[in-house]
Amino acid sequence: MMLAALIVVITIVVVLCAVGRIQRNPLVGIRVATFFASEEAWKVGHRAAIIPLVVAAVLSFGVVALVSSFAEVGDIAGTLINCGLLLASVIWGAVRGSHAIRRQL
Numbered sequence: 001m002m003l004a005a006l007i008v009v010i011t012i013v014v015v016l017c018a019v020g021r022i023q024r025n026p027l028v029g030i031r032v033a034t035f036f037a038s039e040e041a042w043k044v045g046h047r048a049a050i051i052p053l054v055v056a057a058v059l060s061f062g063v064v065a066l067v068s069s070f071a072e073v074g075d076i077a078g079t080l081i082n083c084g085l086l087l088a089s090v091i092w093g094a095v096r097g098s099h100a101i102r103r104q105l
Contacts, residue, residue: 003082004060007089011053014093017046034098041101048100049093056089
């Protein structure tokens, strides 16, 4: 459940970056060089990354609901699946954001 909540928190941070509430900084946001080209690139890249993270958040809660009835085996499987979802969504978001930046700017 903690990983599902973490995905939601990351999604909220990405949305805040996309709308300009969080500007380029060394601490939070997607840490890819193309995102740091300008404030506009920062917003465009994060805007494009929202969909992958929302998909991961929805899938993550689905995984939690599905595996919660399988005791310890479910906890381990759910944790591994959610770790994979988190990693895949951030990579997908970074790639999708970088492509959006290159197309738009």
